[in-house]
Structure formats: C-alpha cells, structure tokens
Amino acid sequence: MKIELIDVDGHNFPNLALMKLSAYHKMNGDKVNWYSPLNYSLNKKADIIYMSKVFTFTKDYEYPLYAEKIVKGGTGYKIYEDLPEEIENTFPDYSIYPQYDFAIGFLTRGCIRSCPWCVVPKKEGYIKSAATWQKTKRQDSNKIIFLDNNVLACNHGIAQIEELGYQNIHIDFNQGLDARLITKDIAKLLSKCKWIEYIRLACDTSEMLPIIEQAVSYMKEAGIAKSRFWAYSLIQDVEEAHQRILKLNEMGVKPFAQPYRDYEGGEPTQEQKDLARWCNNKIIFNSCKFEDYKPRKL
Numbered sequence: 001m002k003i004e005l006i007d008v009d010g011h012n013f014p015n016l017a018l019m020k021l022s023a024y025h026k027m028n029g030d031k032v033n034w035y036s037p038l039n040y041s042l043n044k045k046a047d048i049i050y051m052s053k054v055f056t057f058t059k060d061y062e063y064p065l066y067a068e069k070i071v072k073g074g075t076g077y078k079i080y081e082d083l084p085e086e087i088e089n090t091f092p093d094y095s096i097y098p099q100y101d102f103a104i105g106f107l108t109r110g111c112i113r114s115c116p117w118c119v120v121p122k123k124e125g126y127i128k129s130a131a132t133w134q135k136t137k138r139q140d141s142n143k144i145i146f147l148d149n150n151v152l153a154c155n156h157g158i159a160q161i162e163e164l165g166y167q168n169i170h171i172d173f174n175q176g177l178d179a180r181l182i183t184k185d186i187a188k189l190l191s192k193c194k195w196i197e198y199i200r201l202a203c204d205t206s207e208m209l210p211i212i213e214q215a216v217s218y219m220k221e222a223g224i225a226k227s228r229f230w231a232y233s234l235i236q237d238v239e240e241a242h243q244r245i246l247k248l249n250e251m252g253v254k255p256f257a258q259p260y261r262d263y264e265g266g267e268p269t270q271e272q273k274d275l276a277r278w279c280n281n282k283i284i285f286n287s288c289k290f291e292d293y294k295p296r297k298l
C-alpha cells in the first residue's frame with residue numbers, strides 16, 4: 001500500500017501519531033512518504049493519506065488530496081480519539097524527522113484538574129500511567145522530551161522520574177510541571193535528574209505566584225540552579241498577565257507568555273499578541289518596559 005503523511009502544523013516538532021503510523025505501516029510492508037499532490041492525480045491515488053493537526057489555529061491543508069481514503073486526527077481537528085491500540089503501542093519511526101535528535105513520549109496521560117481553558121481533561125481524561133522511560137527512549141539518543149500534562153499527579157510518573165535520576169538521560173517536560181505538587185521530596189527527585197535546559201512550570205493565574213515561589217525555593221534548596229526555572233504564562237487579561245510576568249521575572253523564573261485561544265482557534269487580541277511578543281523576545285524584554293514597547297510604526 002502507498003501510505004502518505006501530512007503534518008498539517010508543519011515540521012516544527014515531531015508528530016508522535018504520524019511517527020507511530022509510519023512505523024506500523026512500514027512494519028506491514030507498506031511504502032510510507034510525506035504526501036505531495038505533485039506525485040498523485042485523480043487517476044493515480046495513494047491508498048491512505050493520514051493528516052494530523054495538533055493546533056486549532058493552524059490553517060488546514062490547502063492542496064488537492066488524491067487518495068482512496070483520508071484519515072484525519074488530532075486536537076487541531078477536534079478529534080480526540082486515540083490511535084488503535086496496536087498502532088499506539090508501536091515504537092515511533094524517528095527516521096521521518098531526521099532533524100530531531102530526541103525521543104518524545106508520555107509517561108502519563110490526563111490530568112487531575114479541570115482548568116476551564118484547557119482541553120486536556122476532555123481529551124485525555126483523569127490521570128493514568130501510560131509508558132515507561134525505557135519504552136520511550138531511542139537507542140541513538142540520550143534525550144527525551146516528555147509531553148505529559150501533569151506527570152507529578154501520578155505515582156507512576158513520580159517513580160519514573162526517580163529512576164531517571166540515576167540515568168545518563170537528559171529530559172524535559174515540555175508541557176510544564178504542576179508547581180502545586182512540588183514538595184521538598186519532589187524537589188529532591190527533580191534535582192537528581194539531568195535537564196536538557198529548563199524545568200518548566202505553569203503560572204496561568206496570579207494565584208499561582210506564591211505557589212511557584214514556594215516550589216522554586218524548594219528546588220533551589222535541593223541544589224537546582226536558578227537558570228533552570230521557566231514558566232508558561234497564559235494571557236487572558238493583559239494587565240493581570242503583565243504583572244504576573246514581571247513577578248515571575250523578579251523571582252528569577254523565565255516567563256514564556258501564551259495568548260489564550262479558545263477551542264475554535266480564535267485569534268487572540270492584538271494587545272495579547274503584543275504582550276507575548278514583548279515577553280518572549282528576551283532582547284526586547286530585557287531592554288524595555290511593556291509600557292514603552294512599540295511593536296508597530298506609528
């Protein structure tokens with residue numbers, strides 16, 4: 001069979017579902033390629049095109065699709081179903097993204113919370129264990145980026161972090177750790193791990209500031225360098241988010257702003273985008289106040 005893949009969001013990060021589909025089909029003797037409409041026509045169709053879209057705000061694929069069957073998936077299409085079990089359990093085919101040298105995967109799925117702006121509880125449900133680091137690791141790399149949404153809410157996740165502390169593996173939890181669950185003991189476990197760069201936290205409301213401050217003090221006490229602290233900051237109310245970003249920075253936590261987008265992928269306001277641009281460009285952030293930031297020519 002001729003299997004064609006489309007990573008609708010672009011190739012800015014490896015798409016786990018597409019890598020698993022690729023591995024599964026190759027294992028079954030199928031030919032797998034990135035789809036190009038130039039290779040097909042109405043008279044010469046692929047057997048299956050798989051299209052994966054993670055973000056709601058990404059534009060859909062705009063070119064002709066020539067295939068007997070088209071399968072779409074991903075949060076960007078508001079399709080929350082898991083892959084069939086035999087595909088889900090297949091080790092990803094990293095060869096389709098040769099530009100990345102790390103493994104990706106989940107130790108846990110789901111979350112214990114239900115923040116109103118977040119799709120995770122709807123998509124993944126309550127926290128549960130998913131895999132081990134051994135099953136996630138690539139043989140040719142000692143880096144793993146975990147995509148867990150709340151790994152510290154699960155005993156399995158914590159046990160995995162403890163094991164990782166004894167390994168020569170550099171890790172990142174790119175969706176952020178829940179600072180409410182960072183106790184002194186957890187901070188000690190985190191201090192034993194080797195980090196690719198940052199320990200990412202999430203600070204989406206001002207109520208989280210004292211909690212982040214406490215978590216950071218536990219982690220510093222455990223010996224983690226200040227340069228590792230980093231936090232997502234959701235922007236809904238611009239002034240509130242602005243103050244929160246300043247406070248995080250005062251605490252020595254690098255803020256990373258994300259303008260809120262609803263499930264429909266609606267555009268953030270210009271002011272929300274301006275605040276994010278100001279915060280995330282560290283040259284601008286360190287050289288001018290938001291009040292003085294002029295993103296457009298007058």
Ligand code: SF4
Nearest residue numbers: 111113115118120149
């Ligand atoms: S804690 Fe994080 S993952 Fe869980 S519901 Fe809130 S925003 Fe979503």
